[in-house]
Amino acid sequence: MEPLYRKYPIFIENSLTGKKEIFLPVSDGRVGMYVCGPTVYSDVHLGNARTFTSYDFMFRYFKHLGYQVRYVRNITDAGHLENDADEGEDKIAKKARIEQLEPMEIVQRYTVDFHEVMEKINALPPSIEPTATGHIVEQIQMIKTIIENGWAYQSNGSVYFDVENYNTKGGDYGVLSGRKLEDLQSGSRALDGQEEKKNAADFALWKKASPEHIMRWPSPWSEGFPGWHLECSAMSTKYLGEQFDIHGGGMDLKFPHHECEIAQNVASSGHKGAKYWLHTNMLTLNGKRMSKSTGNAILPKELFTGQNPLLSKGFNPSTVRFFMMQAHYSSILDFSDDALMAAEKGHDKLLGAIETLSKLQPSESSTYNVQDWVDRCYIALSDNFNSPILISHLFEAVKFINSCTDLSIGLSKGDLQLLTEKMNCFAFDVLGLRKEESSDSHKEALNKAMDLVIELRAKARDNKDWDTADIIRKQLTEAGIQLKDGADGTSYTL
RNA sequence: GGUUCCGUGGCCGAGUGGCUAGGCAAUGGUUUGCAAAACCAUGUACAGCGGUUCGAAUCCGCUCGGAACCUCCA
Known part of the structure; x- marks a missing residue:
C-alpha cells in the first residue's frame, strides 16, 4: 500500500530560506529530526512545554503518515x-552552589520534572534523548576538526x-537570522572578559574552567567545559548525520544558538546540518x-x-494541549484564564462528539x-502542520455527528467506519489529546450506581x-455530574 | 539604534489578492415537564491613512501601537 506521505506531501516553512517548501527527506521514507531540549536547571514553564508539544505534534504526524x-x-x-558573552557562571553549577547540591543532583531533579510534565x-x-x-x-x-580546518583559535586555554x-572565507554566519556581521560587531557592547576573543561576535567552543568552576573535563586545551552551542552540533551529527532533515527549537534560539550551530556544522563537515530549520513561537503571558x-x-x-493567582481553576493537560493546538506553532500565543476556559468547552465538545460517534448506527447511505473531509484534514496538516485548520474541520464533523439524531x-x-477511525486518529494520535482516564473499576462502579x-x-x-x-x-449537578434527558433515555457526563 | 515579526468582530484564533475558517461568549428559535446538551439562525472583523488593481484583511508606502532577537531563556 502506498504510504500516506506520498498522498499528502508535507510543506514546511523553512526558517533557513524563509519559504514554504515541499518536504523531501534526505533518505526516502525516513525523517531525522533534532530539537533543542531544555537546560535542566529549574522547573520547565508552560512556554517550554508549548515548544515541545509543538514538536511532539509534528513527530506524531510524521509517524502517522508512515515515515x-x-x-x-x-x-x-x-x-x-x-550570559552569552561567554562569561558568567554555568546555569547548572550556579543552581548547585545555591542549593548546596551536586550539579548532577540538579540535573536529575529537573530532568525528572521535565519528563513528568511531558508525560502529563x-x-x-523522543527516540534518543542525549545529554551534553x-x-x-x-x-x-x-572542536579539533574545526581548529584543523582553520575556523577556530585558542586563547588562554579556551x-x-x-x-x-x-x-x-565564504562562510555565511548570519544566514539564518538575517544579521550582518558588521551590525553585530558595531552593536555589541564592551563586556568584561572579552579580551580573549579576537572579535565580539566570536563564540566559545571550549572554555577553560576558572578555579571555582566545578563542572570540568580534561581536553587538549585546558581543563574546562564545552560551549553551549557545540553540544547540539555534536549530538545531531552523531545521531542523525552531517545532513539530516529537520532541526527545531524555540524562536528565541534562532540567534545566536542556531546561527552558531550552523557555522560549527559547516566548519566541521561542510554541511549546514539540517535541511529544514523550524522555529516555534513564544507563549506569552500579559503580552x-x-x-x-x-x-x-x-x-x-x-x-x-x-x-496560581492568574487561574480560576485547574485545567486538565489535554485541555491545555488543545489550547495550544488551536493556535499555529509559528504564531505567538497569548495565555489567559479566559482563553483556557473557552478551550476547555471546545475540547470537551470535541471529545464528547467522538464518544457519540462510537455509538452511532450505520444508515443505508x-x-x-x-x-x-478526510482529504481536507490531511491537506491542512500537511500544509505546514496547520493544527488550527485541522481543528476547524474536526468541528465541522462534530456538528454533523451531533445532527445524526435526525x-x-x-x-x-x-x-461510519472511516469517520470513526479518522476522528480518533486526528484527535488522539496526531493532536495528542487524551480522554480523562479514570480507573476501570471505579468507572464500572460509578456506572452501576448511576x-x-x-x-x-x-x-x-x-x-x-x-x-x-x-x-x-x-x-448530582452540584456533585459534578451532569444529567442529560434525551429522547432515548437519560445519560450523564462528569 | 540594528534585525525580524505582529495588530482580524465581546474574547481566543486561522486565512494572506475575489469563495461566510473554527472555538468561546451573546441574542432569537427548534427540542424538552422544566433544565442541560444538541441543532438552526443572527456579526457590514480585518489598527489608521494613502497607493496598486476590475477587485485588498491579503500587495506597496507612510503613521500609530505591540512583541521577539541583538546578554541567559523554548
Whole structure:
C-alpha cells in the first residue's frame, strides 16, 4: 500500500530560506529530526512545554503518515552559561552552589520534572534523548576538526570560533537570522572578559574552567567545559548525520544558538546540518514572553492544579494541549484564564462528539462526504502542520455527528467506519489529546450506581414527580455530574 | 539604534489578492415537564491613512501601537 506521505506531501516553512517548501527527506521514507531540549536547571514553564508539544505534534504526524522517524531531543546539563558573552557562571553549577547540591543532583531533579510534565501533556518520548555531559568526547573531537580546518583559535586555554575569518572565507554566519556581521560587531557592547576573543561576535567552543568552576573535563586545551552551542552540533551529527532533515527549537534560539550551530556544522563537515530549520513561537503571558529569569511564567503543574493567582481553576493537560493546538506553532500565543476556559468547552465538545460517534448506527447511505473531509484534514496538516485548520474541520464533523439524531441524515457502514477511525486518529494520535482516564473499576462502579439513580429518577418522572426528579438532578449537578434527558433515555457526563 | 515579526468582530484564533475558517461568549428559535446538551439562525472583523488593481484583511508606502532577537531563556 502506498504510504500516506506520498498522498499528502508535507510543506514546511523553512526558517533557513524563509519559504514554504515541499518536504523531501534526505533518505526516502525516513525523517531525522533534532530539537533543542531544555537546560535542566529549574522547573520547565508552560512556554517550554508549548515548544515541545509543538514538536511532539509534528513527530506524531510524521509517524502517522508512515515515515520512520528518529526524533532526537537533547538535555542540556552543562555548558549553558548565564550570559552569552561567554562569561558568567554555568546555569547548572550556579543552581548547585545555591542549593548546596551536586550539579548532577540538579540535573536529575529537573530532568525528572521535565519528563513528568511531558508525560502529563502526552508528549511521546523522543527516540534518543542525549545529554551534553554524555558527549564531551564527541564535542572535543568536533572542536579539533574545526581548529584543523582553520575556523577556530585558542586563547588562554579556551577555544573560540573565528566568525570573521569564517565569513571572509565564504562562510555565511548570519544566514539564518538575517544579521550582518558588521551590525553585530558595531552593536555589541564592551563586556568584561572579552579580551580573549579576537572579535565580539566570536563564540566559545571550549572554555577553560576558572578555579571555582566545578563542572570540568580534561581536553587538549585546558581543563574546562564545552560551549553551549557545540553540544547540539555534536549530538545531531552523531545521531542523525552531517545532513539530516529537520532541526527545531524555540524562536528565541534562532540567534545566536542556531546561527552558531550552523557555522560549527559547516566548519566541521561542510554541511549546514539540517535541511529544514523550524522555529516555534513564544507563549506569552500579559503580552510578554514567559521567562524564568523575569518571573513572568506559569508552571504546568500550577495550570493543572489551578494553584496560581492568574487561574480560576485547574485545567486538565489535554485541555491545555488543545489550547495550544488551536493556535499555529509559528504564531505567538497569548495565555489567559479566559482563553483556557473557552478551550476547555471546545475540547470537551470535541471529545464528547467522538464518544457519540462510537455509538452511532450505520444508515443505508451517507449524507456527508467523509472522504472529502478526510482529504481536507490531511491537506491542512500537511500544509505546514496547520493544527488550527485541522481543528476547524474536526468541528465541522462534530456538528454533523451531533445532527445524526435526525433520521434523515447518517452514514453508510463504510463511511461510519472511516469517520470513526479518522476522528480518533486526528484527535488522539496526531493532536495528542487524551480522554480523562479514570480507573476501570471505579468507572464500572460509578456506572452501576448511576444506572440505579437514573432508573429511580425515571420512575419519579413517569409519575410526574418533578420535585424528586429535579432534586436528584440538582444535587448530582452540584456533585459534578451532569444529567442529560434525551429522547432515548437519560445519560450523564462528569 | 540594528534585525525580524505582529495588530482580524465581546474574547481566543486561522486565512494572506475575489469563495461566510473554527472555538468561546451573546441574542432569537427548534427540542424538552422544566433544565442541560444538541441543532438552526443572527456579526457590514480585518489598527489608521494613502497607493496598486476590475477587485485588498491579503500587495506597496507612510503613521500609530505591540512583541521577539541583538546578554541567559523554548
